[in-house]
Amino acid sequence: MKILLVEDHPELAKSIASYLTQEHYICEVAPTFDEAREKLALFTYDCVLLDIMLPDGNGISLLKLLRKDGVESSVIIISAQNALDFKLTGLSEGADDYITKPFPLPELHARIKAIMRRRSVHKNNIITFQDITADLESLECRVNGKLLNLTRKETNLLLYFINNKGRMLTRQAIAAHLWGDYTDNLDSVDFVYQHVKNLRKKITDAGGKDYISTVYGFGYKLNAADS
Template identity: 55%
Template sequence: MKVLIVEDNKELSESVHDFLVSERFVCEHADSIDSAREKLLFYSYDCVLLDIMLPDGSGLELLRFMQHEKIMSGVLIVSAKDALDDKIAGLDSGGDDYITKPFHLPELHARLRAVYRRKKTEGASLLTCNEITLNINTMEIFVRDSKLDTTPKEFDLLHYFIVNKNRVLSRQSIATHLWGDHTDNLPNFDFIYQHIKNLRKKINALGGADYIETIYGLGYKFNTTTT
């Protein structure tokens, strides 16, 4: 999962970042509404962890911006305020959930995953595409009831493909979604080809179809329409 942490408290932001990275999240950071707007326009995120109190205004302004730009990331609102009115305002402005400071990092982790499930898999823990099933909670993949032995990045890659099945994904979008926005300046994305090659080989070994189609000059597509 790729998360944008919008938080101006450096110590808290770093603590959340380090914890989520240890849980296999890809995290980027913005410390103001302006910097968050810029990132949201140029990059895609599964979830936004949004502080209400920011140095250049209210996080509710960013929620309204996301609605106007039709940015469909899930939003978990974070605030030191525990007033009911603040919670209602945040949820009515487009937030998917609300957590109050101070919070425990495992609870934050659980809430982010719950927001992601509701936005991407309609609340289900199992994501199925023909003979392939992903368990979002246990990070396991099964092909025709046989467990697929994958690396964490291979799981994330297949997950990203299935969520976006039958859509062409550029090499850059795959790289930035799974490895972070710093991949923008890499000279090439050859490492993606190697990950896809390994994933294809493992799926085929268990009798799964080769859904990953190379779209020359553009990227890749998890194509289920011709199978």
């Protein structure tokens, strides 16, 4: 699961991101309104943890923009503002939950899990692409019904390709999706090549077709036609 934490307090952001990473989430941090909006325009997140008071804007305004743009990510407002009108405003604008600072990190984790469980009840957990199926709840991926033995990163990579089928994905975008903000300080993202290579091999070894084409010098694309 991929989470965007919109929080301008460095120590709190570091604490939350570290905790969620230990719980096996991919957690990216955006300390400002503008950076959060940019990330949300480029990437897909399962859940957004949204502070109300940001240095260059208001979290409620960002929430309105998300819902206006049709972004379906779950949203949990995290704020020091405990007034009832703040909570009602956030929930009426499309937030899924509201938690007041300070809060125990296990409580935040429990709320994230509860929201994602509720969401899974109301949507089809199976996504498909040609002869490939993926269960979003169990994270099992199959080719013509045959289970693929994928690592967590390979599973996330395959889901990322399916959700962006037909779009060219750069190596930088893939690295940022799989590893979050940790890729900012890397000199090279050539390691993406090996993960894509392993995923392609496991799909074809299971009898599937190779739908992942290489866009030389840029990245990769999932196409319906054979590569």
